[in-house]
Amino acid sequence: MDFAFSDEERAFDAEVAQFLADEHTREEAAEVFAPHREADAQLADTSARKAFLRRLAERGWLGMSWPREYGGADQAGMYEYLLNERLARAGAPLIGKGVGIIGKTLIRHGSEELRRRFLPAILAGTIDFAxxxxxxxxxxxxxxxxxxxxxxxxxxxxxxxxxxxxxxxxxxxxxxxxxxxxxxxxxxxxxxxxxxxxxxxxxxxxxxxxxxxxxxxxxxxxxxxxxxxxxxxxxxxWRYVTEAIDYERFTIYTVGMLESKMERILAWARTATVHGRPAYEDPAVRAGIAELATDLEAARMLTLRVIDTASRGEVPSTEASMCKLTLTRLHQKMADWMLDRCGPTVVLRSGDPGAQDHGFWEHSYRFTVLETIGGGASEIQKNILARRALGLPVR
Ligand SMILES: Cc1cc2nc3c(=O)[nH]c(=O)nc-3n(C[C@H](O)[C@H](O)[C@H](O)COP(=O)(O)OP(=O)(O)OC[C@H]3O[C@@H](n4cnc5c(N)ncnc54)[C@H](O)[C@@H]3O)c2cc1C
Missing domain, CATH: 2.40.110.10 (Butyryl-CoA Dehydrogenase, subunit A, domain 2)
Incomplete structure (x- = not known):
């Protein structure tokens, strides 16, 4: 069992990191990178965002895992995963519904006419879907x-x-x-x-x-x-919809977003005080962060299982449900934990001069509820797992 990335994967990851560092130096970077943004769905429809997606496309980074005959690079899903996670960690736009959901479904089930009409535009980053x-x-x-x-x-x-x-x-x-x-x-x-x-x-x-x-x-x-x-x-x-929803569960919910939050939590623990002492000395803080880090590692592993299934040409179904359930639950847990730990200013909203971290955790607390509903509610993920993964009979 080898959990390590290959040399090629690490080199690609470094290339994406360098690309993002260069992108940060652009004048319109503030419109593209929004580390306070909770999800890709909160994107505004700006020309800066569209231009950013076109630059991803120019590098051949949209549709990397698609077959060559449809304009992809036939690369393992791992590359798409590495790219999307880096984008999420940086608060940048993700590769999106076009590449991750619509394109993949059209490749499997669409007519030649639909493929011709939509796949090139998706790969060029010039088209948005709802x-x-x-x-x-x-x-x-x-x-x-x-x-x-x-x-x-x-x-x-x-x-x-x-x-x-x-x-x-x-x-x-x-x-x-x-x-x-x-x-x-x-x-x-x-x-x-x-x-x-x-x-x-x-x-x-x-x-x-x-x-x-x-x-x-x-x-x-x-x-x-x-x-x-x-x-x-x-x-x-119905068949195509359920397949597309399985793709959605791992295209939209990333572990990178959680990793960047973990960094924020650690930064808080290193600099804040609790009862007049450094937060990092508080046993409850240390234990809580250790637990979150453990959950985060489990979420990362589940995400990799999804990518592994997709890389073998299968539609990740139970893997995607486990992953969505775990990622969204952990997202909520992080916000909840910070609200419990950080004192009263953490509940003030962005815009209030006293708001802790510019209202980041207050917003996160509200937003993370939505994630447990969109893309199929948590209860539904559990129903899927009971039926498809555990084989429990349905009445
Ligand atoms: C922010 C956001 C963005 C969204 N974006 C999109 C989008 O782009 N496109 C789109 O089509 N939809 C979108 N949705 C809709 C989303 O997929 C639905 O809200 C979701 O599937 C739940 O459906 P519902 O709201 O009708 O709730 P209901 O189905 O009425 O469920 C209400 C509650 O009952 C529970 N429940 C229902 N059935 C069962 C059951 N059999 N067993 C146990 N518990 C059950 C649910 O888990 C939930 O807690 C979005 C939702 C949100 C919140």
Whole structure:
């Protein structure tokens, strides 16, 4: 058993570190690097961010693990992992839904036409996507979705509502699951579509969350979608959606974000005082940090298992659930621990002159709740594990 990175992997990691150090010297660096940002989803739609993604693309770092025939480099998923984790640790934009979710699903199931249309733009870093799964009556039980797609000449007409469509207010394309056959059993009769967010009949309205992250409700009023915008086979969308959600669980939730938080916690312990003495001397502080570090190592190992599964050409499913559950739980635990330890100024919000660490932990405390819900709630991850990993019968 060898947990060490190879020489090539270490050299690539160092190259990314150097690239990021150079990027930090750019004038617009403050718009690209936001170490206080909790998640990639909080990104603003700035030209600096888009330019940064294009520079990643120019280096061939978007879609490294994709097959060569689709413009990738056929490299082991480990390289994508190293890149994404470095980006997360630096508070930079991640490689994104296009590379990690949409592209991978199109490669497996999309038509040649869709691949030709979307894969080059994803690799060039010039296209943003929003995911349209959740609805008012379909969240954890996603197969209950009811956004209706009816046959029309040359395509489909869509009516209904999505909610929690993060990025829909600035993305170019919308990856939407709709019901094409209402009479079929609920896991059948679902079709996946790619729709431009500028399509007539689409209305995007802001939903504000407790973590300050913007997400959106999207209303469909007789939106026309041509036949060639169907991903894979009509009525077979459930299969592609569940696969794409497995990809999402490890594309979006990184261990790098937790590592940078651990560094903050250690910096606090080295400089703060507790009851008039250095925090690092307090046995409770030492024990608590040691526990967080142990959890962090477990999270890192679970992430590597996911990458290992993906590298073998399999879709990480139970691994991705364990990983998402562990990462998001630890994220919450870190914020909770800091709120318990740091005294009253830690609960003041950013902008208050007395706020500790510019309100970082107060915000983290609110934001990390969202992560345990988005991408499939923690309870659902546990259900998946009970069924798929442990083989416990479902009633
Ligand atoms: C910040 C944020 C961003 C999001 N972004 C997107 C996005 O971009 N695209 C998108 O489509 N969706 C998105 N979502 C939606 C997200 O996937 C859903 O919120 C999630 O799947 C839960 O669905 P729900 O909100 O309808 O809650 P419900 O399904 O109503 O669940 C409510 C509670 O009951 C629990 N529960 C439900 N069923 C079971 C069960 N069988 N066993 C045990 N417990 C259960 C849940 O865990 C949860 O705690 C986002 C959500 C958030 C918070």
């Amino acid at each position: 995911l349209g799964y959740s609805e008012p009556d379909a969240g954890s039980d996603l197969a209950s979705l009811s956004l209706r797609a009816r046959r029309a000449p040359g395509g489909w007409r869509l009516d209904g509502q999505k909610r929690f469509s993060t990025s829909a207010h600035f993305a170019d394309w919308y990856w939407v699951a709709a019901r094409t056959d209402p009479d079929a059993p609920k896991h059948e009769g679902i079709t996946l579509f790619l729709i431009p967010l500028s399509a007539p009949g689409l209305t995007v309205l802001e939903q504000k969350t407790m973590g300050d992250e913007r997400t959106n409700e999207v209303f469909f009023d007789d939106v026309f979608v041509p036949d060639d915008a169907v991903v894979g086979e009509v009525d077979n969308g």
